[in-house]
Amino acid sequence: MDAITLTGLTKTYGALTAVDALDLTVPAGQIMALLGPNGAGKSTTTEMVLGLTKPDAGTVEVFGADPVSAMRRGDVGAMLQNGVLLWDVPVRRLLTLMHGLYAHPLSLDDVIDRADLTPILKSNTNKLSGGQAQRVRFALAMMADPGLLILDEPTVGMDVDARRAFWATMDTLTAEGRTVVFATHYLDEADEFADRIVVLNDGRIVADGTGSQIKAVVGGRRIGFTGPARDYAGLPGVAAQEQRGARIVLTSTDSDATLRALLADDAVRDVEVSAPSLEDAFVSLVS
Amino acid sequence: MTTLTTHRTSDIAQPPGTPTRDARPSGSARRFFHYAVQSILIQLRDWAFLGFVIVMPTTIYLFFSSMYGDEGGGSGINVAAVMMVTMATYGGLGAAMNAGSQIQSERSSGWFRQLMLTSLAPGQFVLAKILTAIAVLIPAIGTVFLAGAARGVRLDAGTWAASLGLIVTALLPMIVFGLVIALWFKPQTATAVTTLAMLALAMLGGLWVPLQLMPEVMQTIGKLLPSYWASQIGAWPLVGGDFPWQGVIVLVVWLAVLVGVGALGYRRAIRTSRR
Structure with a gap:
């Protein structure tokens, strides 16, 4: 089964066409990087896959269902770009709050362990560093035990060590057969981590292939x-x-x-x- | 790899041992209950908010009742007791109207989007916030009652309970008022508008200074306000006499208008929102 099927997907904001008749299929188990300059339509596309934004035309299917049903079923986990955390609560309470909202979550201890949150469980969400907050967001993304993980610029604000640790954790998550779609500006990351790279510009796909195929296009x-x-x-x-x-x-x-x-x-x-x-x-x- | 993947996907659509379709309704109710309880717990550790809806009314009550409270009313009603109900209504008003700005601030901060990446539905989110407001009403009113008891207000258990229940019920339209303000105003202004509306309702509705001490025009205005009638209905078990049905009518009219304006605001919000 395909994890994501986009058909003729279109979204316009006034005169701006953010996503332009996009056709894209992501098979289950694939790790796909979404590349493109700012305004290429990466975030709008991921928001439509997550059911946060309604397309003007075209369809989104996630594991054969509409995005909102797939989300309710617990099939999708996501890290939003600039995603916020509930303000001024301890990390432990935030995790407890969210843990009860998924259909079939990973155990809380497992999530805390994988996202390395033990040292900051008592910290307030408004006192976290950028990298720590990003780890909490990552914990929320995997908490649903989703078959599809969507990560919009996941390593922004992380230092080199944190970034390496992040991708190491991602390795264990993907070894369990999950599909991953991530947008990034760190192109070396895309080349290193993704099976497939899709390059977007002006809401259209300008290249689609492996890292070496993308290079061969040039x-x-x-x-x-x-x-x-x-x-x-x-x-x-x-x-x-x-x-x-x-x-x-x-x-x-x-x-x-x-x-x-x-x-x-x-x-x-x-x-x-x-x-x-x-x-x-x-x-x-x-x- | 492909075999593993396919297996994994079917696992997720149909977790072993728990048929998803059968588990869904109860699962959804369980998630809603969890979210409502957690929201209430989080609200109850917001000290600034609790200070606003609990400490302030209680302090004002203690201050005024120590000034006037020992004078018996002409009809033998203890002024301290009526003042207690009035101040409890004031505290409850703040708690009730807060649900809207809570929803508003979580929407504008982007936290609502994060919640929409769970299995929680938008309607469940709004309902949980309303339940949170009701849950905070009870300590907001109860604390002033406790202060009243400490000041020597003596009522039988049935009267305490009736008064609490009537104030909570009479303030329910004010929860809708908070939601309406949140729907019609920008996030930056909604909290301020809510506070201003709350203070205006408290002042004009005679929650700070009894309506009888105001000029006639003010009295006429006050008798059209839900805040005045919430305190009158709440005081009824103490003062006796005819039940203030006129107040019920005023509250129902307010509720109907607020629901109407809210429905318009909701349609407008849907139309103009990008997501």
């Missing part, structure tokens, strides 16, 4: 070296040339051919071949 490799400053555009496969300090960087559609020709010159040294980062892929896809 095509080519980068060849950096030190050598005589001259025009290398004549070499086979070279699409672009750039001077970066003392180094020259060529973009090539056929790195093997370019390298063979380039290395014939003895003055060329310190050659380095790299695939473009997802960041580069992203920038050229949405521009």
Whole structure:
């Protein structure tokens, strides 16, 4: 069964089309990253999948049901972007309050353990650091024991250690067969963690594939070296040339051919071949 | 991986041993009950709010009753006892009208959205907030009653209970008033408007200064207000005489108008809300 099926999904706010006839299917068990610049429609799309926003046209199915029924059934857990916590209550009380509201929740101890909340159970929600608050939000997202987890920029405000710990916990959650859809600006995270990356721009899908496929869409490799400053555009496969300090960087559609020709010159040294980062892929896809 | 996934999904749609379809109605009731109880517990640890609806009316009552309370009324009614009922009504009024701004602030803060990511339904959320308001009414009124007892007000158990029950019942329309204000005003202003309306109702309804001491125009206005009649109906078990049916009519008219205005506000809120 598919976790999410979007058909012709459209949402407009006045003159702005936030989501434009989106068709997307996420099979159960997949870990999918949603990438795009601000205003690409990522949050609007996730809100429609969660049943918080009604689409103007098109349909959303979550495990074969409408989003609100899926939510009531406890099939979906979510971390909202800038999601707030109830103000001025101890974390333990907040968790107790929420724990009674799910159809088939994980045990409270399990949630506290997985989100590493033991040290802050007595803290007030208005005294939490950004990372601590994010851990509480994460606890609320997994509390339902959902088959589908939707995370809108989940690691915002976390330091490097917290981020690593977060993804380690996510690993155990996904090993249990859950579907995960996450929006992020940390493109290395998407590349590292997701099975599939969908790039959105202006409410449409501009690319859909694995991290390496996304890079392949941009095509080519980068060849950096030190050598005589001259025009290398004549070499086979070279699409672009750039001077970066003392180094020259060529973009090539056929790195093997370019390298063979380039290395014939003895003055060329310190050659380095790299695939473009997802960041580069992203920038050229949405521009 | 695919096999595991499919298995997992069916697990969630149909947890082993608990057929989801059968469990749902009772599960939904259990979740509502849990939310209502937890909301009440959270409200009862909000010291600023409790100070507003409990400490303030009790303090004002103790202050005024120590000034005037020992004078017996012409008909032999203890002024301290009537003043106690009036101040209890004032405390209850604050508690009753608060439900709306509670809902409003949780909606505007975004916490309501988080609640909508659980199995709780929006209607259950509103109903739980109304129950919370009713639950806070009882300590708000009860504390002033306790202060009255400490000041020497002596009534039989039936009279205490009747007065408490009548005040709570007569203040129910004021819960709707709070909800209506929350529906019609922006989050930033709703709390202030609620407080202002509460103070106006208290002052003009004779909860601070008896209506009889006011000019005639003010008395006429006061007798059209639900706050005045809530205190009159609450005092009836103490003062006796004819039951104030006129007050019941005023309360019913207020309730009908408030429900009407609330329904309009609800439709407007649905139309203009993005989510």
